[in-house]
Amino acid sequence: MTQASIIDGKAFAEGLRGKVAELAAKFEPAAGRKAGLAVVLVGEDPASQVYVRSKGKQTVACGMASFEHKLPEDTTQDVLLALVDQLNADPLVDGILVQLPLPKHLDEQAVVDRISPSKDVDGLTPISTGRLALGLPGLVPCTPLGSLMLLKDRLGNLSGLNAVVIGRSILVGKPMAQLLLGENCTVTIAHSRTQDLPEVVRRADIVVAAVGRPEMVKADWIKPGATVIDVGINRLPPAEGSEKGRLVGDVDFADASTVAGAITPVPGGVGPMTIAVLLRNTIVAAHRNADLALAEDAI
Structure with missing residues (x-):
């Protein structure tokens, strides 16, 4: 039985913060x-x-x-x-x-x-949302952008891949779909009314789960070799004799890891990326606000 590669969001986020720190050090004197x-x-x-x-x-x-x-x-x-x-x-x-x-x-x-909008580092204002939908430069919600960074680091060119985003929230699901469309993926947004959700997910080369339901996505939902990004953070009730319940994602990690090609853990996957991308968005906004050039694709 093969075991999926673990996508280490903690390590990627550390590298991203390092790039932000370098840019911040240059920004201050400029x-x-x-x-x-x-x-x-x-x-x-x-x-x-x-x-x-x-x-x-x-x-x-x-x-x-x-x-x-x-x-x-x-x-x-x-x-x-x-x-x-x-x-x-x-x-x-x-x-x-x-x-x-x-x-x-x-x-x-x-x-x-x-x-x-020039200070909207969370990417949630109507103007930021509209610019994303139109494919124009703007500030993008942190968690979806962090998820896209992990996908591109793992897979390289995403063009032509089938992607299923489970969840349609304005915080993750909708912007994630827009970002994947921007990478020329074929994108399906699935949700609570989707008929035969497991069958829809099985067609995906990329699965992004963002529904807030603990361990909902099972191994038999996953296409062999697919890349799975688990955005969910759910705390299960504590076991007997324990004070805290364990954190799990929207994907049954142990189960799905036997089928997926690569998968993010919870914790340690998408979570660390959210604040790192917030810092990234802040340094991008700072350069724009100060009218200083920045190669934004490099971070």
């Missing part, structure tokens, strides 16, 4: 300032707090300025929008990321819409 990333956190969500803290540390480690804005749970829509306006106008800020999800009383889409 622009007369550091590239800057502002992260806005509303409320006390523990997972979001850990994520924001990690973003801040990695931003500073790459030689860029980190601006963290922590607001209370009961922050009003007007106060949050005013902060976004302030960051849009701040010449020291190149990227703005509002940590999602926001508390339920806030209108997430209105907040995202308020971010200047």
Whole structure:
């Protein structure tokens, strides 16, 4: 029985952060300032707090300025929008990321819409989304772009390959499909209403799973030799005598690894790429905002 190659997102992300740090070191003397990333956190969500803290540390480690804005749970829509306006106008800020999800009383889409497209390092504003759909240069959502980087590093030219994206969210599924179309793949977006989902997935040379259902994709769904990118992060209930449940993806890793040609693990696959690509997007935005040339395809 063959065993799939493991796609090491942790190692790739480390290399990407190294490239960002080199560019940041050159950017500072050329622009007369550091590239800057502002992260806005509303409320006390523990997972979001850990994520924001990690973003801040990695931003500073790459030689860029980190601006963290922590607001209370009961922050009003007007106060949050005013902060976004302030960051849009701040010449020291190149990227703005509002940590999602926001508390339920806030209108997430209105907040995202308020971010200047030139600082939209999460790639979620309507203008960023439209530019991606039109194949124009722009800032692209971090997780899909990181997934594409892993695919291209593993497979090289993706042109002509059949790709199935399981999930149609605006955060991953839809932008992932657009990126794969841009690489000349034949793309199918599958979702909860797709008929005979396993049969659809079996036709794919590339499978990207982003549905949030633990270990849903099994070995008999996978075409032998296919490349599998597992975007899902799900925590299973803790076993008896254990405090924490283990993290698993949307793909049954042990099962699918016996059929796939290459596969990302969870954790250690796509996850580390998300923050690394956020830093990449920030240095790209900084060069654009400072009107400095950058070979963006090189990072």
